[in-house]
Amino acid sequence: MLPVATQPIEVLNRVFGYDAFRGEQAEIIDHVTGGGDALVLMPTGGGKSLCYQIPALARPGVGVVVSPLIALMQDQVDALRALGVRAGFLNSTQGPEERRETEAAFVAGELDLLYLAPERLRVESTLRLLDRGSIALFAIDEAHCVAQWGHDFRPDYLALSELHQRWPDIPRIALTATATEATRTEIAARLDLTEARHFVASFDRPNIQYRIEPKNEPRRQLIELLKNEHAGDAGIVYCLSRASVEKTAEFLTGQGYPALPYHAGLDARTRSENQARFLREDGVIMVATIAFGMGIDKPDVRFVAHLDLPKSVEGYYQETGRAGRDGLPSTAWLAYGLADVVQQRKMINDSDGDLAHRRRLSQHLDAMLALCETVECRRTQLLAYFGQAGEPCGNCDTCLTPPETWDGTVAAQKVLSTVYRLDKERRQRFGAGQIVDILLGRRTPKVEQFSHDQLSVFGVGTELTEADWRTVIRQLLAQGLLAVEGTYQTFLLTELSRGVLYENRTVSLRRDPPRQAKSRSRTSSAKAAAVELDADAAPLFEQLRAWRAGVAKQQGLPAYVIFHDATLREIATRAPGSLAELGTISGVGENKLAKYGEQVLGVLGHRDAPPDDHEDLFEA
Structure with missing residues (x-):
């Protein structure tokens, strides 16, 4: 049992072994320990958990932590018990006897922290249990799950506003690593925390090097990253689909890397076993959909790689933030291409929800595309998205190898003219491959079948390569000058296209710098440490x-x-x-x-x- 301690700094020293708080931790902890409500935004690895764990230990009663991370609760509790903290959890993985023991310990005041899955608070017996104990505070972890259109949305979180109604005198602290000002406002409204004090820490993770490169055989590019920079390192590889997860994990295993798949289509036992291996063994690579990663506390993840374009900057930031929690140099790497943009645009067009919802998804994607296509420092653009100013970092790809911009107005006009003639003159729509073949003057069977060699734009684009034209089309799509439609992902003009074709609007395009082979002396997590x-x-x-x-x-x-x-x-x-x-x-x-x-x-x-x-x- 812990010694009696009421001062937060004493708890920090005795229990966690640290001499001083970091950043805004002290202010947050003092505020909550004093009985105030708080909404805390702090990047992954910034020490969010201490912001509720220490007040729970310093205040009389039990800190009740609401967390969606059922699969990780045992690890969270084990880590606290290793510190001498009396911690327990209640969720659907427990048997009746274990649940009764935990409930009895809570009522008897023999716990310091109790972790609950949010759905348990919709069960009347759980509410009556909490009424029988002494509660120090309510902590709502991963609070972004309450945001209606977030990819981690949990309907059970919507009921958490009732905590204040039933226990009005118990302080509440909601925490998340990722939220814009608009999302912050939504979280506060949905959790009835409109009067809470907001704490927004810096979003900067200077130890992470952000790199985004054109997609060209992404699995081969991934192997180059692992071989040249992260041999023997633990990492996470994110893929958009379950099938891609399986194939990529199989590919890496075949190349001699210890890779495991993780997605919602796997049975619970397999997911649990793979997650346990990733957490407990050195150098394991987890290949996963976004179903994996929230709450993962593994400090020595040296890289996070994306083989597909994330849907939003929030998602990208949260996923890349799982690298380098220990503060050591780490990599956030993304391979990005035309097909990603086409696929994401189509998914938005085909998504459920009203026009406002699709517009919101488009805004999220536009911000992500702007980050991919920027010629400025990626870190400053990432920070600006969250409302934070920053200076060029010198540690992202655009700082280390600055890309050029070029006047792509004529190239854009050629692409848009081709799309216009296919649509208006022929009543036809085609994908990028056919547009490129027409511009390059290739008499392919498909070009001749539809007599596209008779179009006035046939062969007008020989000054660029096929890869160049695909880059142009990608950027036009990213800038909203092209749209994608239908099952076959064909292109059509937008309202903005007219300005380029008829109103002398200029189009500035990014020229990707030549790829340079990288090699670092570090070859393992042990050497990094x-x-x-x-x-x-x-x-x-x-x-x-x-x-x-x-x-x-x-x-x-x-x-x-x-x-x-x-x-x-x-x-x-x-x-x-x-x-x-x-x-x-x-x-x-x-x-x-x-x-x-x-x-x-x-x-x-x-x-x-x-x-x-x-x-x-x-x-x-």
Whole structure:
């Protein structure tokens, strides 16, 4: 059981082993500990969980955490218990006996934190249970799930506004890593948090290098990324469809990479086993749809790759934010091409919902396309989307290899004229391949079948290559100068097309820089974590990692639950000679010091350290 502590900074030091709060953590924690409501936006890896865990420990009663992450609740609870926090959960995975034990512990005040799935709060027996206990606060994690048109939307979250009505004196804190100002307003309204104080941390993750490149055999491009930059690293590869997930995972496995699939079409047991392997083993690559990743707390994910275009900047930011939670250099890589734009436009046109909904989806996609096509710093554009100013970062592809712009007005007019003549003169619509063949003057069987070699635009585009024309069409589609229609994904003009064809509107296009082979000396997560270690510390770090792996396997826990790499790196560098010295290392709290301290000192070669040093460490 934890020692009695009411001051947040004392809880931070005793339980979590840190000396100081980061950013706005202290202000948020003081506000909630004092009984105030809060809406918190903080990037993945920014320390959101401490913003409710510490107030729950500092206030009397049990902190009730509402989370949609049923598959991860056991890991979340295990991580807290490793710190000495009395944590439990209630969800559909439990048997009756385990559920009764957790409920009894809650009523008896023997828990510090209780995790609940949102659907349980729609069950009257759960509400009556909460009435019988003492509640310190309500934390609503992953609060963006309440946004009606978000890809993680959970209908059960809509009922959470009733928390304030039933328990008006209990403070509430809603947290998310991703939300524009409009989404923030929606979250506050739907959760009845309109009077809550808003805290918006910086969205910048400077350790992540954002790179977007033209799609050209994306699986081959992915292999180049892994081979040249991330051999042996843990990572996530996102694909749009379940079929693509399966094929990509199979492809990577065939190339010798430990890759696992994850999507909603797999049975629950397979998903659970694959997720557990990803969390517990080093260097595993998860190939997944967006069904995977929310709440994943694995700190050493070195890369997130997208083989298909995300639907929104919010989704892209949230997914890429799963890389580099430990603050070490990581990569967010996206392969993007014409077919992605065509597919996304068609999905919007075919989607359910009214015109306003489709317009909203189009706005999300337009912002994502603008990020892909920008010639400015990607990071500043990403931050600007969330209302935050920034300077060019020097660590994204457009900063490292600046692309050029060129006057594409004539090229645009040739494409639009071709689409116009096919539609108006021939009553025909075709995809990009036929348009390119016409512009290049290719007498293919399909061109001759429809007599397209008789069009006035036939052969007028020989100054560009096929790849160039596809890039032009992609950018015209991204700028709304072309639209896509129908099952066969054919092109037609838009209202904006007239300005280019008849009103002298200029069209500026992006010229993609030539691809350059990249090679980094880092070849594994272990080496990434060992950056800045001197010759003496590096072997100690490897010995500590090996010790941690054995302990984690023995206890059935992810390795990072024992200690993060950053903590092991500091231990290896400082080589503490006693428990008292070890207790000053960041990330070594009171419980972990008592549980693992002697073993760590043994790895360092200090096997005869006095066992009672830690008793003096937390006096007063």
